[in-house]
Amino acid sequence: MSGSQAHEHAGGGTRLYLGVWVALLGMTLVEVFLAYEHLPVNTMLVLLMGLSVIKAALIIAYFMHLRFERFNLFLVLVPMWILVTCLLFMFFPDSFRLQEFRFPR
């Protein structure tokens, strides 16, 4: 990697990292605030997961430096990752069926 040493941190820098850190902390505080709002569970889940996905994307892009790597590394790693995670939820609707089948207390 000696050839790329010179501009390794071309996109980085202390100010950028501190900015990402502040954004992540801010979003965490918003999440804690949202937890105490009386929202419907689906709205809450969408908001919390939306914020978490943004936080994950910030960590991957800047802290893990993926934004400054070649685009083909992103293409190899991330779409497969998202696809497999979505496939895991394929049998999720079954959990609603189980709820119907419970013995009454």
Next chain:
Amino acid sequence: MATVEAGGTTTSVWGGGASPFAIPSKKLGMWLFIVSDAITFSGLLMAYSYLRVASNDWPLPFHFWPSIVVASVMTFCLLTSSVTMVMAVAAAKQGRIGSTVSWLLATMLGGLAFIVLHANEWRTLIGEGLRPFGNPWGSPLFGAVFFTCTGLHMLHVTIGVMVLGIIAAGFKKGRYPADYVEIAGLYWHFVDLVWMFIFPLIYLMSVPLEH
């Protein structure tokens, strides 16, 4: 990001003799490990969601004090340790050995604070009667899910702290190149990333609300 060694040896980066991703093979290995580990955690969180939706008496034991406040402080520790890790990587790339070791020690400190706070929380919950197969509040599955998800994550943090210690010692002696610090950093950021999902899903979705 065009690099010298990728373009110089062959006309096509896919033709062999070049590194198509322009990263060291160990770093690619770490990325592949991270993706597989991420899918493991996705599976666990999927199982948690499934069990929670299928149960009608899921416990909500996380009160604002101490659970949510402490878990927020733990999040702060992990996020801050990620920043110190980034600083360690930047220092290592510039060859500043003393600075790299200091930043790595700061990162380990953040990880240790996380482990201590988390272990203390486990101790409190176990004292309140939480067990892997039962608890005084509701569905017995809660304990299994809680201990598995947070336990596997805590194991990752513990291993991460040990790896950072080994890397810091090796880098100080000049045995490890700067790339090793960066690769250990990837793992550390991933541990942080997983907590960004465990914290809202397991803690914030289980907050008792007074009506």
